[in-house]
Amino acid sequence: MSVELTPGLILILGALPVPLLWGRVRSIYLLALPVLAFALMLDTPNGVFGQLELFGLQLTTARVDGLSRFFGYAFVVAALLGAIYALHLKDTVQHVAGLVYAGSALGAVFAGDLLTLFLFWELISLASVFLIWASRTPQAYRAGMRYLVVQIGSGLLLLLGLLLHFHETGSLAFGHIGLESPGGVLIFFAFGIKCAFPLLHNWLQDAYPEGTVTGTVLLSAFTTKVAVYALARGYAGTELLVPIGAVMTAFPIFYAVIENDLRRVLAYSLNNQLGFMVVGIGIGTELAMNGAVAHAFADIVFKALLFMAMGAVLFRVGTVKGSELGGLYKSMPWTTGFCIVGAASISAFPLFSGFVTKSMVMSAAMEQDRFWVWIVLLFASAGVFHHAGIKIPYFAFFGHDSGKRCREAPLNMLIAMGLAAALCIGIGSLPEFFYALLPFQSEYHPYSPDHVTAQVQLLFWSALAFAILMRTGIYPPELLSTNLDFDWFYRRLGRSAAGAVGRFAARIWQAFAGAAAAQTSRIVEKLGSHYGSGGIPARMTQTSSMVFWTTVLLAAYLLLSYF
Amino acid sequence: MTKGPDPTERRYWLDDRANVDRLVRGFYAFCALLLLLDLFVPKHGAFAIEHLFGFYAFFGFAACVTLVLVAKQLRRVLMRTEDYYER
Structure with missing residues (x-):
């Protein structure tokens, strides 16, 4: 690789100028980016690239071998097909989200270590949800929210898992992981959510049909296939x-x-x-x-x-x-x-x-x-x-x-x-x-x-x-x-349960607040009896109170002078 | 987009019920032929069950009938109104 970077960055950074372009120039640019990423991949021999050290951790941002290269090809094909399919679209949000999404999928596939994988894993979630929200309906907004919660949850499991894995093995390298250690089990579940394992699957059927016409085409290609790649690599x-x-x-x-x-x-x-x-x-x-x-x-x-x-x-x-x-x-x-x-x-x-x-x-x-x-x-x-x-x-x-x-x-x-x-x-x-x-x-x-x-x-x-x-x-x-x-368990049962918990909490809170209010008014009453209209300070006129405080101060001064 | 049948609209080959029936009968005949093909193609499958006459044809048929009938019963348990989650 002439430039030591993951091919994903071409699409991610390439997305930045898209809002500034329009018309034919924009169309050509949108088609050129996947082609460029493909050319870079073809030009890159197998090996590891973009190695850097961060806080003493060895990171490999691009590992090119048979497996990652194969998925890389598949992803640029999908990105190109998706770009052609969406060419008529004026919605800049979708073009930018689509490119960042495809780029982060490529980034995840070429990640040589688990931390790099995690970063792109989360970027995949963040970018892709805009392809659902871009439908701009209340249903799509809510489905996107549920999608995001599940996807970010998968990312957090991955982060926790990779920390445990690092603690156990002392390495962040993304190779075979296996189920032998707790870290490995957590990472397995993180991959399993994105791969839509049974009972972890429903985000897919919930969110994808709410995506935009062009967005769902990209959604169908990347998220779950990144998980398939990750399982093939690690398990x-x-x-x-x-x-x-x-x-x-x-x-x-x-x-x-x-x-x-x-x-x-x-x-x-x-x-x-x-x-x-x-x-x-x-x-x-x-x-x-x-x-x-x-x-x-x-x-x-x-x-x-x-x-x-x-x-x-x-x-x-x-x-x-x-x-x-x-x-x-x-x-x-x-x-x-x-x-x-x-x-x-x-x-x-x-x-x-x-x-x-x-x-x-x-x-x-x-x-x-x-x-x-x-x-x-x-x-x-x-x-x-x-x-x-x-x-x-x-x-x-x-x-x-x-x-x-x-x-x-x-x-x-x-x-x-x-x-x-x-x-x-x-x-x-x-x-x-x-x-x-x-x-x-x-x-x-x-x-x-x-x-x-x-x-x-x-x-x-x-x-x-x-x-x-x-x-x-x-x-x-x-x-x-x-x-x-x-999804009934969280969309209906979970919501009902949350509602019941909420009502219960509200009742506890009311009881607590009632007791607190009673206590507060007792304190206020007590303060009132000392400092209210009947208390000693209130009974003093301004001159007498000045005399009183001067006496107090002098007495204090007198006392202090003995020491 | 326009709606509703237009009397001046071009009639397609498939619009004629008789043609659809003809197509389906031809399809049935082709399925029967495929089953007979089983007698002539030597089999190398690893499982004994594959060597039964017409295994793949009958399995495919039975699988799909089962699938549809079970799914139909599942509707009784799973089906709700379209706005179920929106209410």
């Missing part, structure tokens, strides 16, 4: 991750089936895809690790593509509720086509990206003879096709014609979606080029006849189930609704 082969990941793949799909807000459906399916990555990291073999990080890359692209398609619908129609949509293929044929490519990719159709990445994790489970994990992942694979692969395109673009007619998405959105779709097909159709970038050594050939047949059978018969349930009227209709999830 590879941690057995506990296997059951955690398996649960993550399975339970969100039930919610996805009954959820009406299609961006929230995508948030649930994002949670489900993270599960595959977490399982891969838990298995920890080279094939499994490659599968986990490859799937992270693929997911960044196809999930961004799906969020872009739904964002385009929100932008043009004003809603992404399944119950309000339908028949939009007539108005938005290009968006429909790109959405179907994204749907095919997340469903892991052969020739699309999910097929060549997700199957690595499943094969790794198979190699280790983990039958039940494999069965759960297979169930989740069928399920993800069902809710993300079919439900999203079907209810938005086909299904019952809502009668809504609108214009096709703006050109810059179509270009971003087109590039993402091309990448999905490119990765899926020519996997050897993509595999060459993977950080670990392992051979994998996804296109064997039995694998392709099995996958196509699984998917088409899943679609068959959808078709039959739909045509027999058994399939649950899309309804205007809220489905209770774990």
Whole structure:
């Protein structure tokens, strides 16, 4: 690296002049920054850079190796796609927040020590919340607040964990951490919150659907994938991750089936895809690790593509509720086509990206003879096709014609979606080029006849189930609704509990204040009896009081002169 | 954005119910063909269950039916009005 800095700083510092630019200059500048960061990464050999000593602590602001480089590439791709998708936008806040967010995600991935990781970890939270608040609705404000509390909480756990870890090991280096020490457990939870582990997941489904049209595309790419990277770095082969990941793949799909807000459906399916990555990291073999990080890359692209398609619908129609949509293929044929490519990719159709990445994790489970994990992942694979692969395109673009007619998405959105779709097909159709970038050594050939047949059978018969349930009227209709999830415990139960505690405290306070007031008035009364209108000082006239005090002073002087 | 069906609007191929039925029948036939393909492709899976006839097809079908039926029942427990948290 010619300049010894993390590639993230290009985007973070590069965001500063954005408010001063406008028009075409600003557009070119916004696109140039991710390209510049990418060029810097290509130009940088593997190694450690930007080392500095702070209060006797050895910090490494940029560690470039196979793993961090791979995520770095994925993040600049996401930043560039997000920038193109948002080019029409005049809102400076979102452009600046988006750049700082992408830059801090890059900074976190290249962090060589835990303190640097912590700083970027918190900056990720602070920058990203503006992409939610920028919706400028009361709901978005509150969801953003909840998001921020959870994210900052994760950061504080990380800080506490890294202090304990430093105390235990004497080093801040960010390598394998493991669950053997208390510090390691705390850091695991910090990563787990950001990775949306079961029961720690709800910030994701709560906040992402409230983000702006363009902001949610970036949100879907960075926060959770930074956590996946951090888990891959610190907890590879941690057995506990296997059951955690398996649960993550399975339970969100039930919610996805009954959820009406299609961006929230995508948030649930994002949670489900993270599960595959977490399982891969838990298995920890080279094939499994490659599968986990490859799937992270693929997911960044196809999930961004799906969020872009739904964002385009929100932008043009004003809603992404399944119950309000339908028949939009007539108005938005290009968006429909790109959405179907994204749907095919997340469903892991052969020739699309999910097929060549997700199957690595499943094969790794198979190699280790983990039958039940494999069965759960297979169930989740069928399920993800069902809710993300079919439900999203079907209810938005086909299904019952809502009668809504609108214009096709703006050109810059179509270009971003087109590039993402091309990448999905490119990765899926020519996997050897993509595999060459993977950080670990392992051979994998996804296109064997039995694998392709099995996958196509699984998917088409899943679609068959959808078709039959739909045509027999058994399939649950899309309804205007809220489905209770774990966030009920803090949004409703927690609030009620807080209210009860508040009322109890108020009663205690009242009792205390009442007693204090009674005591105060007693004191005032007593003072009044001495110094009030009946007391000695009050009974004295001005001259007599002067004589009195002079006598006192002289007496004191006389007394003092004896000593 | 305009609303409501416009009588002068272009009619799409999918607007015709008969075409949709045709599409669905073709899809059913394709699914049946895929199942038969199972007889001709040699299998190398690690688990014995994979070698059962049509395992992946039947598993996918059963998984999705189960998923939908369970999710439908979950609505009874989990579903609230849209403004539940806003009230």
